[in-house]
Amino acid sequence: MDGFAPELxxxxxxxxxxxxxxxxSTAALEEWRSVHYETTADRIRHEAGLMGVLHDAGWSxxxxxxxxxxxxxxxxxxxxxxxELAAAGLPIPQPTLMLETLGPALVRFAPHLAARHLxxxxxxxxxxxxxxxxxxxxxxxxxxxxxxxxxxxxxxVSGQKLWTxxxxxxxxxxxxxxxxxxxxxxxxxxxxLVDRDAPGVTxxxxxxxxxxxxxxxxFYDDVRIPGDQIVGAVDGGWSVAMYLLxxxxxxxxWQCAAVALSRVRELVIAAADLAAGSGIPDGLTRRLGExxxxxxxxxxxxxxxxxxLAAGEPVGPEASVDxxxxxxxxxxxxxxxxxxxxxxxxxxxDVVDTAWRDEWWYSRSAxxxxxxxxxxRTILADHVLRLPKxxxx
Amino acid sequence: xTVLDTEARAAVAESLRDVFADDSARDLAARLxxxxxxxxxxxxxxxxTTMLFIEQGRALASTSLLDDxxxxxxxxxxTGHGVLYPSFTSVGAGVLLGPVDDLERVLVPDARGVRSVPxxxxxxxxxxxxxxxxxxxxxxxxxPDGERVAGDWVAAEAAGRRAVSxxxxxxxxxxxxxxxxxxRDRRQYGRxxxxxxxxxxxxxxxxxxIEAAASALSAAWTVSADPALAPWAARSAKAKAGSAxxxxxxxxxxxxxxxxxxxxGPMHRFVERGATLDQLLGSHGQLVEQTxxxxxxxxxxxxxxxxxxxxx
Numbered sequence: 258m259d260g261f262a263p264e265l266x267x268x269x270x271x272x273x274x275x276x277x278x279x280x281x282s283t284a285a286l287e288e289w290r291s292v293h294y295e296t297t298a299d300r301i302r303h304e305a306g307l308m309g310v311l312h313d314a315g316w317s318x319x320x321x322x323x324x325x326x327x328x329x330x331x332x333x334x335x336x337x338x339x340x341e342l343a344a345a346g347l348p349i350p351q352p353t354l355m356l357e358t359l360g361p362a363l364v365r366f367a368p369h370l371a372a373r374h375l376x377x378x379x380x381x382x383x384x385x386x387x388x389x390x391x392x393x394x395x396x397x398x399x400x401x402x403x404x405x406x407x408x409x410x411x412x413x414v415s416g417q418k419l420w421t422x423x424x425x426x427x428x429x430x431x432x433x434x435x436x437x438x439x440x441x442x443x444x445x446x447x448x449x450l451v452d453r454d455a456p457g458v459t460x461x462x463x464x465x466x467x468x469x470x471x472x473x474x475x476f477y478d479d480v481r482i483p484g485d486q487i488v489g490a491v492d493g494g495w496s497v498a499m500y501l502l503x504x505x506x507x508x509x510x511w512q513c514a515a516v517a518l519s520r521v522r523e524l525v526i527a528a529a530d531l532a533a534g535s536g537i538p539d540g541l542t543r544r545l546g547e548x549x550x551x552x553x554x555x556x557x558x559x560x561x562x563x564x565x566l567a568a569g570e571p572v573g574p575e576a577s578v579d580x581x582x583x584x585x586x587x588x589x590x591x592x593x594x595x596x597x598x599x600x601x602x603x604x605x606x607d608v609v610d611t612a613w614r615d616e617w618w619y620s621r622s623a624x625x626x627x628x629x630x631x632x633x634r635t636i637l638a639d640h641v642l643r644l645p646k647x648x649x650x
Numbered sequence: 651x652t653v654l655d656t657e658a659r660a661a662v663a664e665s666l667r668d669v670f671a672d673d674s675a676r677d678l679a680a681r682l683x684x685x686x687x688x689x690x691x692x693x694x695x696x697x698x699t700t701m702l703f704i705e706q707g708r709a710l711a712s713t714s715l716l717d718d719x720x721x722x723x724x725x726x727x728x729t730g731h732g733v734l735y736p737s738f739t740s741v742g743a744g745v746l747l748g749p750v751d752d753l754e755r756v757l758v759p760d761a762r763g764v765r766s767v768p769x770x771x772x773x774x775x776x777x778x779x780x781x782x783x784x785x786x787x788x789x790x791x792x793x794p795d796g797e798r799v800a801g802d803w804v805a806a807e808a809a810g811r812r813a814v815s816x817x818x819x820x821x822x823x824x825x826x827x828x829x830x831x832x833x834r835d836r837r838q839y840g841r842x843x844x845x846x847x848x849x850x851x852x853x854x855x856x857x858x859x860i861e862a863a864a865s866a867l868s869a870a871w872t873v874s875a876d877p878a879l880a881p882w883a884a885r886s887a888k889a890k891a892g893s894a895x896x897x898x899x900x901x902x903x904x905x906x907x908x909x910x911x912x913x914x915g916p917m918h919r920f921v922e923r924g925a926t927l928d929q930l931l932g933s934h935g936q937l938v939e940q941t942x943x944x945x946x947x948x949x950x951x952x953x954x955x956x957x958x959x960x961x962x
Contacts, residue, residue: 269958336957344953511957521951528946537946543935546942549951550886554862556955557869563957581858631847637857638850642830645845 260315293608304350308381326376343515352384366489388418388432424473446494574640587623670709707820723809724801742788767796781922808884815891829902892934895924
């Protein structure tokens with residue numbers, strides 16, 4: 258079946274079967290199997306090429322509206338594609354991580370910008386970064402200070418954003434900035450789209466431990482943006498951010514669970530080699546079983562959340578559970594890898610060893626990005642368990 | 651696939667709480683019959699079974715309802731038989747969920763399948779020990795001979811594990827409710843205990859562990875009709891429920907301070923029941939160890955959940 262068949266929009270089983278068959282039988286996809294990259298920039302650019310192939314064949318256009326270059330269908334199409342990519346030994350292209358977080362919010366709050374830019378994003382010709390955190394506003398996002406000031410038809414953005422994923426190579430940034438009074442907290446924020454090429458934008462890559470430039474610091478020095486690059490209402494940025502976070506807590510979790518399952522399979526192979534040689538260290542068989550069980554559980558929880566979101570139900574504070582489970586999977590999986598691979602992890606010179614080391618460091622961000630583990634627990638305590646507010650008499 | 655909507659489920663849960671709270675002479679089966687329970691089960695077996703056992707766990711009730719689930723999965727024609735669970739085998743030949751006075755025969759799983767033995771020939775003593783409030787009996791002495799019966803113990807065990815998982819979830823939810831209420835009311839240093847971050851986070855972790863177990867259980871139900879996958883997923887669900895009781899009850903005991911340790915307070919009952927249910931049909935430690943061994947000997951790391959299935 259080709260990837261444009263109209264029935265794929267309503268028949269998810271046919272879509273899943275079709276995409277699996279495409280991914281496992283297309284020779285052109287071989288160049289994305291078992292690849293390890295020297296730099297993050299290389300990885301993002303090469304994996305963006307995979308987006309192009311999937312787009313040309315139709316498969317990755319399902320789940321997006323026609324107005325942005327899609328073929329219709331819903332979120333479950335996208336979630337199916339990511340899962341099948343990982344199952345077929347292919348990467349979930351790096352640019353899709355931010356696409357899943359930023360794309361739906363753009364479609365909902367700024368259809369004109371979505372129509373203008375998302376078609377190129379879907380083709381893998383461009384990708385974006387998300388500018389939320391700042392040097393003085395991490396978990397406490399409502400304290401951010403980067404400003405956008407109106408000047409006639411334009412807005413002028415000044416400030417600094419930190420920890421922008423994919424910032425080194427991103428073509429545009431979706432930033433949460435202050436448009437209200439300094440003390441307006443979450444009420445005076447707006448979401449803006451800034452082109453990386455705009456005068457005044459400076460990107461300084463930040464290497465995470467291990468050496469990879471996963472993140473960046475982005476400076477905005479009086480950057481002028483057209484008035485139509487506000488996403489949603491002026492001073493309405495918080496609701497855009499909250500809408501966006503629903504996707505970050507569900508689809509991102511699902512993508513991570515899909516990758517984690519394929520990493521479990523790789524570890525099983527590595528462990529089988531050990532079992533045939535020096536033997537598996539005490540306790541690691543149990544931990545392997547635990548990690549697999551946790552990955553399966555994350556899939557189950559995340560699938561429920563994704564389905565609710567796909568059905569148009571709001572995903573509220575209880576989605577912090579997904580984030581807590583995701584963090585446990587990432588930490589548990591990569592700690593197991595580190596221990597199981599032992600000296601190979603620590604001192605191996607193979608590209609696979611390097612990749613495990615890089616991913617181990619990246620896995621540490623699971624308890625920090627998108628609201629730290631402490632924030633997730635506080636959300637559950639406040640809004641789900643309805644415990645007395647922290648520090649209140 | 652769940653059929654009952656949220657409103658119907660709330661009504662059913664309330665009725666079940668009444669059933670378990672009813673201390674009249676009528677037996678449990680009669681109370682469930684009055685409720686028209688068979689119809690609810692027929693309409694939506696997943697929701698019905700899960701809710702029944704969650705409420706049993708909440709109520710700390712000790713009944714033989716699990717036998718009906720296990721025997722029903724083995725062979726409905728055997729309904730009315732008891733089951734000897736191959737757990738607690740270091741202190742006896744296995745456990746029964748209660749005395750055998752009104753049972754004629756007991757089903758005993760073994761390496762070759764299942765046999766049916768005369769109940770009267772079993773030598774029993776109360777399991778007691780850590781959970782003195784259960785009606786469970788341990789079989790001491792040799793097992794009598796019996797005749798082979800047809801039926802797949804692996805499938806029966808999977809059905810049993812799904813039910814016990816729900817019961818553990820019920821135990822954990824009740825313990826968490828208790829801890830949340832206590833930390834809202836109890837004040838120290840002029841503030842409710844529940845306003846201290848260290849306390850709040852322990853309870854949030856408990857909530858996440860319970861929800862994780864509930865999701866794993868729901869995944870186990872989605873593949874319950876698949877003979878190859880059902881036991882694998884049910885084992886994972888039971889492991890997650892077992893580890894949830896470990897995570898939750900350690901924390902709920904802690905936030906109650908010394909009140910969590912007393913005989914007069916209710917918390918110890920949840921700890922004791924949680925630990926005992928964890929052991930029934932395999933503790934979480936044993937189960938994940940088995941899963942690890944299976945993965946290392948060629949069982950595929952199955953995804954179990956497919957996002958495109960069971961989509962509303």
